[in-house]
Each structure stands twice: as structure tokens, then as C-alpha cells.
Amino acid sequence: MKDRQQVLSRTKTLKIDGHDVSGREDETILDVARENGIFIPTLCQLDGLSAHGGCRLCLVEVKGSSKLLPACVTHVAEGMEVVTNSERLIEYRRMIMELIFSEGNHVCAVCVVNGHCELQSLAQRIGMTHVTVPYLYPRRVVDASHERYALDRNRCILCTRCVRVCDEIEGAHTWDVSGRGIEARIVTDLNQPWGQSETCTSCGKCVNVCPTGALFEKGKAVAEMSKKRAFLPYLTLMREKRSK
Amino acid sequence: MIGDELIKIAQAEQAEKAQYPHHIHVCTGTPCLASRSDMVKQALEQELEQSGKARLCRVKGVGCKGLCAAGPLVSVEPDGILYQGVTPDDASVIVASLDSTPVKRLQCSLEMPFFKRQVKIVLENSGAIDPESIEDYIAADGYQALFHVLTMMTPAEVISQITKSGLRGRGGAGYPTGLKWSTVAKSHGERKFVICNADEGDPGAFMDRSVLESDPHRVIEGMAIAAYAIGASQGYLYVRAEYPLAVDRLKTAIRQAKKLGLLGENICGTPFSFNVDIRLGAGAFVCGEETALIASIEGKIGQPRPRPPYPAEHGLWGFPTLVNNVETFANVAPIIRKGAEWFSSIGNEKSKGTKVFSLAGRVVNNGLIEVPMGITLREIVFEIGAGIPDGRQFKAVQTGGPSGGCVPAQYLDMPVDYESLLEIGTYMGSGGMIVVDDTSSMVDVARYFMEFSMTESCGKCVPCRVGTAQMYNLLDSIAAGTATLEDLALLERLCDVVKHASLCGLGQGAPNPVISTLRYFRDEYLARIRQQEVV
Amino acid sequence: MSKVRLATVWLDGCSGCHMSFLDMDERLVELAEQVEVVYSPLVDPKRFPESVDVTLVEGAVSSVEDMEKIRHIRARTKILIALGDCAVTANVPAMRNPYSVDDVMRRAYNENATLQPQTPNQVVPALLAKARPVHTVVKVDVYVPGCPPSADTIYYVLTELLQGRTPDLTDKSRFGA
Numbered sequence: 001m002k003d004r005q006q007v008l009s010r011t012k013t014l015k016i017d018g019h020d021v022s023g024r025e026d027e028t029i030l031d032v033a034r035e036n037g038i039f040i041p042t043l044c045q046l047d048g049l050s051a052h053g054g055c056r057l058c059l060v061e062v063k064g065s066s067k068l069l070p071a072c073v074t075h076v077a078e079g080m081e082v083v084t085n086s087e088r089l090i091e092y093r094r095m096i097m098e099l100i101f102s103e104g105n106h107v108c109a110v111c112v113v114n115g116h117c118e119l120q121s122l123a124q125r126i127g128m129t130h131v132t133v134p135y136l137y138p139r140r141v142v143d144a145s146h147e148r149y150a151l152d153r154n155r156c157i158l159c160t161r162c163v164r165v166c167d168e169i170e171g172a173h174t175w176d177v178s179g180r181g182i183e184a185r186i187v188t189d190l191n192q193p194w195g196q197s198e199t200c201t202s203c204g205k206c207v208n209v210c211p212t213g214a215l216f217e218k219g220k221a222v223a224e225m226s227k228k229r230a231f232l233p234y235l236t237l238m239r240e241k242r243s244k
Numbered sequence: 245m246i247g248d249e250l251i252k253i254a255q256a257e258q259a260e261k262a263q264y265p266h267h268i269h270v271c272t273g274t275p276c277l278a279s280r281s282d283m284v285k286q287a288l289e290q291e292l293e294q295s296g297k298a299r300l301c302r303v304k305g306v307g308c309k310g311l312c313a314a315g316p317l318v319s320v321e322p323d324g325i326l327y328q329g330v331t332p333d334d335a336s337v338i339v340a341s342l343d344s345t346p347v348k349r350l351q352c353s354l355e356m357p358f359f360k361r362q363v364k365i366v367l368e369n370s371g372a373i374d375p376e377s378i379e380d381y382i383a384a385d386g387y388q389a390l391f392h393v394l395t396m397m398t399p400a401e402v403i404s405q406i407t408k409s410g411l412r413g414r415g416g417a418g419y420p421t422g423l424k425w426s427t428v429a430k431s432h433g434e435r436k437f438v439i440c441n442a443d444e445g446d447p448g449a450f451m452d453r454s455v456l457e458s459d460p461h462r463v464i465e466g467m468a469i470a471a472y473a474i475g476a477s478q479g480y481l482y483v484r485a486e487y488p489l490a491v492d493r494l495k496t497a498i499r500q501a502k503k504l505g506l507l508g509e510n511i512c513g514t515p516f517s518f519n520v521d522i523r524l525g526a527g528a529f530v531c532g533e534e535t536a537l538i539a540s541i542e543g544k545i546g547q548p549r550p551r552p553p554y555p556a557e558h559g560l561w562g563f564p565t566l567v568n569n570v571e572t573f574a575n576v577a578p579i580i581r582k583g584a585e586w587f588s589s590i591g592n593e594k595s596k597g598t599k600v601f602s603l604a605g606r607v608v609n610n611g612l613i614e615v616p617m618g619i620t621l622r623e624i625v626f627e628i629g630a631g632i633p634d635g636r637q638f639k640a641v642q643t644g645g646p647s648g649g650c651v652p653a654q655y656l657d658m659p660v661d662y663e664s665l666l667e668i669g670t671y672m673g674s675g676g677m678i679v680v681d682d683t684s685s686m687v688d689v690a691r692y693f694m695e696f697s698m699t700e701s702c703g704k705c706v707p708c709r710v711g712t713a714q715m716y717n718l719l720d721s722i723a724a725g726t727a728t729l730e731d732l733a734l735l736e737r738l739c740d741v742v743k744h745a746s747l748c749g750l751g752q753g754a755p756n757p758v759i760s761t762l763r764y765f766r767d768e769y770l771a772r773i774r775q776q777e778v779v
Numbered sequence: 780m781s782k783v784r785l786a787t788v789w790l791d792g793c794s795g796c797h798m799s800f801l802d803m804d805e806r807l808v809e810l811a812e813q814v815e816v817v818y819s820p821l822v823d824p825k826r827f828p829e830s831v832d833v834t835l836v837e838g839a840v841s842s843v844e845d846m847e848k849i850r851h852i853r854a855r856t857k858i859l860i861a862l863g864d865c866a867v868t869a870n871v872p873a874m875r876n877p878y879s880v881d882d883v884m885r886r887a888y889n890e891n892a893t894l895q896p897q898t899p900n901q902v903v904p905a906l907l908a909k910a911r912p913v914h915t916v917v918k919v920d921v922y923v924p925g926c927p928p929s930a931d932t933i934y935y936v937l938t939e940l941l942q943g944r945t946p947d948l949t950d951k952s953r954f955g956a
Contacts (some may be wrong), residue, residue: 053550054705056745068744073550095741099710101868108955109864109871109926120955127949129922130867130914133714133734137876137909158703177545177703180528182713184703223955 014080029071029082030058040084041093041122043100043211044159045072048232050168052160055100057093057122060084068092090126097123098131103182105137105154109222111213116226118211119157140185145195148218149207153185156214162186162206169235174200205231247391247512250382253504257383266301266342267321271371273308273457274450274489280332281316287332288318291339301342304380307458309371311358313610319371320346328352357627358609363590365598366574367614370458375493378500381461387506389580390465393472394514402473403429406576408584410596415441415532415569416644416673417749418595418662424566427556428474431564436476438467439560439567441537442483442490445529446645447696449676451600452570454612456483456490459574460497464520466573468507469580471518474566479518482537484525494522529646529700533748534559534567536702547704548748569674571600592618595661605642605678608633615660622656625679637682640764644673646693646700647753649760650686669760671753686765687772690758691719697754708751711742715758722772729773736762783941786818786831787862788852790845791872791910792838795927796863797821800835802930810934813941831855833940835862835933836919839869840911844904853917858940861912861919862933864926864954872910880906923948925956 013022016029016038023032028051033040044055051073059068063081071084083089100106100119108120140153163175163186174197178187188194207215208227216225261267270276270285285305292298309317314328318338327338327350337347354360364370373380381387393402407422428436440463444452456463467479483491498520501507509517523541525531531546538560540546559565575597579587588596595617601624604610608630615624621641625631632638640650649670651658658664662672680689698712718735721727739755739762746752762769789797797820803810817828827848834856840849853859864870875883883906889896913919923936923946932952939946 051550052704053747056705056707056747059745070550074552092741092745095737096706096745099706099714099741102714103706103710105874105877106954107870107874108953110874111955114955117955120953124950124953127947129924129948129952130861130912130919132914133738134717134915135869135873135876135912136710136713136717137873139877157706158709179703180530181698181701181703181709184709 012076012078012080014076014078014082016082017084023076025075025077027076029060029062029069029074029076029080032076033071033082033084038084039125040071041126042072043118043122043157044161046161046165046209046229046232048169048236049161049164049209052164055157055159056096059089059092061086061089093126094128095133097126097128098133100157101128101131102133102135103138104156105140106212107154111155112216112220112222112225113213113227114223116223117213120212136182138182143188143194144218145193146197146200146202146218147195148202149194149204150216150218151186151194152214152216154214155212156186157212158184158186159211160186161209161211162215165205165209165232169232170201170203170205172199172201172203175206247395250387250391253379254383254385257379261302261383264300264302266323268301268303268338269306269319269321269371270303271307271309271315271317272305272375273312273454275308275312276315276317277489279315281318281330283332284316284318284330284335287335288338291335295336295339297339297342301339304374305376306372307370307375308367308454308612310362310367310613311352311609311611314352317352317371324354326352326354356630358611358613358630361619361623361628362614363598363616364614365578365587365590366455366462366571366600367458367612368578369462370454370612373459375458375460376496378461378497378504378506381459385581386461386577387465389577390468390472390506391512393469393580394512394516399429399473399475402469402580405580405584406473409579409587410584410591410594411572411575411579411587412595412662413568414571414575414599414674416647416671418672421568421572424556424568425470425473427554428476428564428566431557433564435478435563436474437560437563437565438471438474438476438479439534439537439541439555439565440467440479440481440573441532441534441567441569442481442487443525443529443532443537444487444570444674445484445532445700446674446676447693448602448604448678449645449674450602451612451675453487453490454602455570455574455600456487457493460490460493461501462577463570463573464494464497464501464507466576467520468511468518469576470566470568470573472516474564476566477517477519479520480541480560481520481522482525482531482541483522484531485527491522491524498522528702529696530702530748530750533750536748537567538565547702548750550747571675590616592659592661594663599660599672599675601675601677603629603677603679606632606636606681606684607679617661618659620657621651621660624660624677625656629679632679632681638679639682639684640680640686640689642670642678642680642689642693642757643676644671644753644756645676646696647671647749647756648673648676649756650680650689650764652764669763670756685723686761686768687719687723690761691716691723693757694719694754697750701750701754705745705747705751707742707745708747708754711738711746712751712754714738715742715755719758722769725772725774727773732769732773782815783813784817784828784830784832785814785835785937786827786833786852786856787816787821787835788818788827788837788848789820790836790838790849790866790913791841792863792865793871794820794837796835796837796865799863799925799927799930800933803934804930806930806934810937814937827852827855829855831857833858833860833937835860836866836913837862839865839872840907840913840916841872842904842906846907846916849913849917858920859913859917860921860923860936861914862923863928864924864956866913866919867922867924868954869910869912870926876909880908921946921948923952924954925952926954928952928956
């Protein structure tokens, strides 16, 4: 009886956009929304990596909270009422996407992942047909010193998936973020050229988790590259099993 | 250390003092030191030596006396004479005056509202005791509260006292301190931590620095009481490296407290053990945000993370952690000593006690003040601050630094408390108060703070990282007279998104100076908008 | 019923959007029943007419000449459509924007020239400091991203407009395409 109560207490029922849904208490609003086919946009989040909470695209309204909450890190709770598609959220998402586009030099037409890019397809999905904020046109350095891969910081959105996969999955921690604010950028080791990195194992995980064309395989031309991410849930699952 | 010993130390210190009929106190806070109060102190000591009065008068370096603009400040006790703008050359006249009339030329009236209107709790020892002497602190009732708590009170009783006192966080948001303590106390964890946030970074704010420089033991005592209340045995003082004097004095204080057994194992002969270590912040404003501060102590990049979970449950290295700011901790010992009722009798309905402000900008008396909550801004600016210099007109007060807003003239008679300030679109903040007169443009004020937020944004979340840069560019073009009405509309849209979508307080607060100056001084923006629209 | 007066213009772009326009193939014949192309690189008239119902703009605003043209066109057009990424985002022409015009000219006409390196100062219109999306210069009514937007997308936009509706491009086309 006690066990049963515990199990019961671990399952929560809640409402997302008016739909009755249920989730385990260790699941996030995003997990449960996805299980139920409810779309919440994300860019920094990736299953298998720790949560980052930086892109702010998954913000949702939760009844009783005056603040918007990121669905990727907010756990479900009993009786929670979540709204994912209010006019306000749609406006914020669009503005955040515009800010991302304005911050870098995202020229989809000449990108190796044109047609396979999460940023590009998300812009399309939310109906962002143009950018109303001024483009900043930063001058960013490209690092093509690695034998097999290259980094085009012009296309980097600082989601830190590369930093996290390198640290958490590969265990190399080659990548990190240097500088702050609008000057922040990803670097390898202590800001050495990638090709000279002593910690990089050339595993390519960073390249494959990168949502845009910032990290890519050399030798690919426009629209020729798509990212392969199947390894990530697989690796995570295998490790969980082994640690049990 | 037991109670008797504390009393003995206090008595010895009193007896030592009683040997001298005169005491000269020289302010050794950073502003006075910057105008060479150390030379003044040296000159006074030499003069006493040479004039053979060394046995009649003792010279002591003390903490901040508040009226920083008039430094170096020197006082003669027990006569209560305050001298301003003292130079080493003045040493001879001051020493000569000890048994006769005060030096009129240097005298600063203690009857002026700057001193009369203040109520000192946090700063009660500032400018009176030697911050480098634990004995002096003990003689001023120091560590009595800790001793009392450890020997006479249960942790629950301590928390209840703090709750009853109505003390709220002095770092800015005004979260009830007792509630925070009780949450951490109730959280499960093998270990717990107490962190003092001394990463004061608002432009124009120097309250915490002054408290740490003037009365470091008070903060340590407050932390120790908190640690006992929540069940922690380790504390960290996170101080910004730009405060070297505060760091030095804290180091001295910690060493002294350890030596007397007021920190370390089995404090006051009880099972309670508590240690404090200093961690230096490397100059990132965002590390004043508690999750970024914790990340920094952990040795990680100083970036905030989404809350919840709050540090109270999941803080330093994943353990329950209490984070309070310097001024909050500085209020703890007096509340224990004098009682919750005494504390809650000061202030107004929802904001109890006093608040320390650093009064800066276009006001006659620049300096550090402590006033009861609920005092009006008019009293602060025109009585304590003695108004606007050079016959200029008051325009606004900027409170809360880069996350705050401005208070225009029509609200001068509003009480200064957490709720009232929020109501008019600003907030208490940690206590920076910058007075703006009619020679300054509010667009420039907003642009200044936006530049600050832009350069201090950590870059983790998109709205703050890109939004502050975009807002700064827009403000810059408005200030330059090249912006259009559409740009102004875009600025307002950005304010909305950055305020509500940013990850932490830095981004959420960054638009506030713009929103509030637009609310009260929209005309100044419109006057700078380019008249001709682009075709 | 008189025909809808359509114009197309080509600013700083590669003409790919015009190629895509032509890719409507036999649908062009169908459109021609309702639409008269009054000005375009694809037809003869050399002067932009005084009154145009719809103008498709390809390309970014990159030079002084582009700037004059687009203002002239906007004043004479009812519905102005930014066609393709260069018009919508400045796209490839904007890749010079992180650099100064001087640097760009030196690179193109001096450092990369194998014969008679010299920066042109006649005939070629002066570059603006930045290549700009059309909407940062004049008001744009409809945005059609894509590099180029597909013939289907252009057909969709035009037929929607002909039926008096504002085309909704959500999910229809994307940057890069």
C-alpha cells in the first residue's frame, strides 16, 4: 500500500494549453509537452545533455506564477496549468529569434547545413519572415585549424551544446565560453586554435550536436551536411544502464 | 571563549580607554584614506609624542564616519567634535586644542541634519571603533549576541526572532530574511553553507564596502548566528577583489575571531563549529546574482542558472545554502541583542529597521547614510543631503542602480520602502542613490546604465546578451539625435522582452532605467527624436 | 477588368529570384491573363512607370543607386514585395558588412586584381556603408524569404494577392530555402 502511494505521488496530472496530461515528477514541462505532441520551441536544449536554460525560447506561462518559466528545466507539478502559445509568448519567441539572427552573420544561402539547420527551420516554423531589429554584423573569427572540422563563429548562437557534450559525454572539456555579454564566444582549450588543442579527441560530437552550421565537417559544400545525433540518447542510455 | 571572558575583554578595553582623557578618531575608510587620512593619523601621533601629550590622548583609526565628501574626517572624543578636510599640517592645532576650545576653522557641525536625521543600527560602530581591533568591537557589545544565541537559544528561536523582527534582505529584492533562514533550516542536506554576498557592484554604491571596512566583525557575527540557526558549519564571504581594504580587514577580523575562539571548533564551549573563508570575485557584476556567485565559488564560470531550485534547497555544491548580503548580516546581532520588537518599532508597516544608502551625484552632502525605512526622499535629498549644489534644480533620484529606476520630483514625499518604490517603477536595490539635477539628460542616464548592463551581461541568455546591446545602440542613436519614432517603439518592445524573458535579475532589471525614464521623462526622449521620418 | 500592373526590379542580387520567377513556366501564361508586366529586367520599358500595383524587389540595397531606385519605386508602388533573402535580409551582399567599404574595395579591386589593380571611382555607383535589407530603407508590405523563393512560393504569393488576400508565408518559405 505504501509503495503504491509513493508511485501515485510520483505521477502528476496537469493541463497544458487546456489539455489534460500527466507526467512523472522528474519530468519537465517540455518532456510532457513533447510526449503529448505539443510544440514548444527550443534551441539550447538537447536530450542527453544537461539543461542550460539560455535560449529562453521555451518560456511558458504557468498559472499562479508571475514570471515566465523555461519549460526545459521546470518540473511538472500537480494541478499545474501551463500555457505555451499565448500572444505574448509568440511575440517574445519571435523577438528572441530575431535577436539571435541579428547577433551573428547567419547567411543561410551559403551554409553547409542549409536545409538541415535547427535555427533556420525554427524561424520558418514560427513564421519569422524577416528581422525587425537592426543586424549587428559582428566581425567574428573562423577557426579552420582542425584537420577534419571547422568552426564558423558567425553562425554560432552560443547554445553551448558543444561545451556540454564535450564535457559531459566525451569528458574532454575542450570547449568553453570566453568573454561575456555580446562579446562572448566559444573557444577551444585556453583560446588556442582548435587544431592545436591538446584535449580535443576529434570525436566530432560537438559538430553533430551543433544546431547550426557553426561547427561543420570540412569538405562539405552548401547544404551538404546534416547532423547525426542518434549517438547521444544511445550513449546516455548505455551509461545509465552500466552505472546501475 | 566563555561569557566571562567576553566581559573581561570588554572591561579591559574600557579600562584601557579610561586611561586617556582624550581620544582622537581618524577615519580610515577608503574615501578618507584616498585623501590621505593615514598621513593625518601619523602626523597626529607624532604631534602628540612631540608635545608630550601621548599619555593624554590616544589616536585611533576608525571606520567610515559617513560624510565622505568632507574627508579626511577626524573626531575628538568624548567631546564629540568633528573636523573635516583635515590635513597633516592641522595636527598641531588639533593637539593644541585638546584642553581648550575646538578649532573653528575645521569644525563640522554635528547638529546638521546630515547627522541628526540618521538612525544607526548597521553603522552604529562605524566611525567609532577600530575595525582592526576585535577588543574594540567586543567593548561595543560585540559577539554578545552570538554568545547569547549559542548558550541560551535554540536555532528555531533564533529564526523566530529574525522573522518577528521583520528584517528583509538588504541586497535589493527585500525577501523576508526569517523565511529564507527557515527554508534553509528545513532543507535536507549532509552539509549546509552560509554565504555573505559582498559583491557590491552597482555604480555609485559603496554601502557594503563601508560596512566591511568599518565593522567587519559585525558581519562575521551575523554569519555565525545564521550558521547556528540553519545548521551550517562553513561560511564564505564573497567579496569583490576591487575592495582590497575590506578584504584585508576581513582577513584580520577572521584571524582575530579564530584566535579568541569565536570562530572555529566548539565556539563558546558549545558543540557549534563554524569557519569563514573569503572568496574573491574577479570583477563580474553578475556574480552578485546568487546562483552566479555560487558557481563562481565552485570555481566555475560566473553565470547564473535558472531558479528554482533555489540555493536554499540546492546551493553551493548542491547543498542547502543561505545567501544574504552584507547589510542583512550586519542587522542580525543588534536584533538578537535588543530584541525583535525594538527592531520592528523602527521603520514603517512592511519595511522594518533602517537602510543604508550611499548618497551620490548632484547633492551637497555626498556620503554614506543610514535612515529609518519610510523616511521620505525629500528628507534624504534636501535635509540630510542639504539639497542640490550650485543653485540647480532637482530632477530625479536614481535608486537601485542599473536594475532600478528614477524617482521624479512629484514623488519626493513618498516614503522610501520596498513596496512604495516598486509601485512607482523603481526598487530599493542595495542602496545606491544617485541624485540628478536639471543639467543632466535622463536619456543619457538611461544610456549610461544600459552600457553598464550590456558590458556586465554574462552572455548566457539571448534576451540579455543581445537585447542589452540592441537597446544600448538604440539609446545611443536617440542621444545622438539620429533615431526615429520607430526606433523608440522598438526600444520599448525590447524593454518588454528583455525584462520578462531574461534568465536572471541582471537582464530582468536592465530595462528598468529606460522604462522608468520613459515613464516620467518621455518628453526628453521625444525632443531628441529625429523630426523627419525616413521616406 | 483592367490587368494588374506588375513590376519586378533587380537591386544587389544574383538574379536567381528572377530565374525562379521564370520557373513558374506555363503558369506565367495563366498569370499573363490577369497581370501586365510594366517594368522588369525581363521586359523592354526602361523607365519605372508612375503607377504600379505590385512590385517584386530582388536584391539588397547596397549602393547609392539602389537607394535612389528603391525610393523612386516605393513612391510609385501600391504593394511592395521583398522577394528573396537579399531583399529580406541583405543576405550574401551583407557578408561585406563587418568590414569597411574601403577594405572591401581594396580587397576586390586591388588585392584580388591580376590586371591593372585600381579602385573604380566613375560609372560604378558608390557603395553604402552597409548592404541593407529593403525594409530598413522603405516600407515593405510582404516578405518572401528564400534563396531563391521557389516558383511555387512566388506563384502562391501572386495568386493570393490577385484574389485580394495577404499571403501568409509562415511555413511556406524559409531563409536559404
